[in-house]
Amino acid sequence: MTESRFPRIVDAGDSALMVLFGDSLDMAVNRAVMAFDAALRAADWPAVEEITPGIRGLLLRFDPLAKGAAELRERIDALLDERDWLRSEPVAGRRLWRLPVHYGEESGPDLEHVAEQLGCDAQDVIREHSGSRLHVLMLGFAPGCAYLGALPERWDLPRLDHVKPEVPPGSLSVAVRQTVLFATPIPTGWCTIGRTPFLSFSRHQEPWFYLAPGDEVGFEVIDQHRFRELSEAVADGESIVTPETLE
Numbered sequence: 001m002t003e004s005r006f007p008r009i010v011d012a013g014d015s016a017l018m019v020l021f022g023d024s025l026d027m028a029v030n031r032a033v034m035a036f037d038a039a040l041r042a043a044d045w046p047a048v049e050e051i052t053p054g055i056r057g058l059l060l061r062f063d064p065l066a067k068g069a070a071e072l073r074e075r076i077d078a079l080l081d082e083r084d085w086l087r088s089e090p091v092a093g094r095r096l097w098r099l100p101v102h103y104g105e106e107s108g109p110d111l112e113h114v115a116e117q118l119g120c121d122a123q124d125v126i127r128e129h130s131g132s133r134l135h136v137l138m139l140g141f142a143p144g145c146a147y148l149g150a151l152p153e154r155w156d157l158p159r160l161d162h163v164k165p166e167v168p169p170g171s172l173s174v175a176v177r178q179t180v181l182f183a184t185p186i187p188t189g190w191c192t193i194g195r196t197p198f199l200s201f202s203r204h205q206e207p208w209f210y211l212a213p214g215d216e217v218g219f220e221v222i223d224q225h226r227f228r229e230l231s232e233a234v235a236d237g238e239s240i241v242t243p244e245t246l247e
Contacts, residue, residue, distance in 0.1 A: 007032070007080050009073055015064045019076060020057035021085060025150055025177060028086050029056050030137050034214040035088035039079060047072055053213045055137045055147065094214040095243035099181075099196045101130065101172060101219045102227035107195035110160075114174060114191050117157055125193065128152075130219040134179060136211050144183030144201020146211045151177045159189040170196045181211075194219075197230040198241050205237070216246065 006029075010018040019036060022029035037053040040060065047066040052059040060076070062069050103126045104111040115122045134148040151174070159175045164187060167173065171182045173190035180190055183201035196219075200211045211217070222230070230240050 007036075007085060009076055009080075012059060016059055016061045017073065017076065018057050018059050019080070022056045025055060025137075027135070027150060028088075030135065030149075031088045031090060032085040033058055034091045036079070036085055037213070038091050043075075043079070045072065045075060052140075053138060054140065055149075090246070091214050092247070094212070094216065094246050096133075096216045096218065096246055097198075097211065097241055097243045098218045098220055099198050099241060100222045100226065100230055101194045101196045102222050102224055103130070103194040105224060107224070107227065108172070108193040110173075110191035111193045114157065114193055118154060126221060129174070129179070129193065130221050133216055133218050136213050136215040136217065137178070138213055139209070139211065142182070142184055142186055144199075144209055144211070145186070146181040146183070146200055146217075148179040148181060148217055149177055151179065153177070157191065160191060161189075163187050163189045164192075167192050168195065169199055172196065181217075195227070197227055197234050199234060210241075210243075215243070 007019060007021045010020060012018045021032040033053050033056065037051055037058055040051050045068060047062045047069040048060060049063055050061040062072055104122060111122050111125060115125045118125060132151060137147045137149050139146055155174065156177050157175050166185050167182060167188055169182060169184055171192050172194045173180045173182065173188055173192045175190045181200055182188070183199060199205065201209050233240055
């Protein structure tokens with residue numbers, strides 16, 4: 001397999017390989033990643049210790065001393081040749097999460113800035129964003145941090161020219177056609193437009209992680225009062241979102 005086309009396999013140190021399906025944000029590429037991730041898990045090769053899917057590829061970590069490690073690249077190559085992964089359908093078993101979101105005010109301090117960049121008013125931003133159904137492209141950067149996409153082309157917005165010291169858990173921030181749902185307090189240079197009381201990660205809940213790569217996310221607009229009610233419910237250990245299983 002040459003290094004000039006996709007998919008391709010790239011060494012990542014002496015105990016990991018990356019399998020890349022593209023070089024940009026593309027839903028066909030991300031579906032290929034999810035489908036190949038499912039195929040690798042089903043194969044259950046003994047040398048493989050961890051598989052981590054990303055937006056345009058996945059990392060496969062293996063034990064270099066295990067039996068079968070030397071043949072791992074050949075096995076991956078053979079699996080890649082079995083079909084056109086870029087024509088993959090969404091994986092089975094994924095879920096749809098409808099998240100309540102309070103936009104603007106203290107929950108979304110950058111809402112007006114995003115509206116200015118998009119050339120519309122704040123209510124248009126809320127309608128367009130809340131009307132979007134996004135995919136969980138990957139989890140990463142911090143526990144439970146979900147990268148959601150892809151928004152329309154006009155949402156290819158730059159990051160801020162500074163880093164905010166911290167945004168609270170549940171913050172929804174946008175840039176480069178994506179929405180990031182932060183699960184923990186965290187610094188960011190992305191534009192925060194809203195916040196959900198839903199926690200996609202907490203060590204006080206079971207399971208610790210709710211969202212998974214390949215899941216889909218929708219948004220329901222709530223006001224500040226309802227946000228506070230639901231936040232109190234979450235603090236008391238209540239579940240406020242029940243996902244729907246998709247075919």
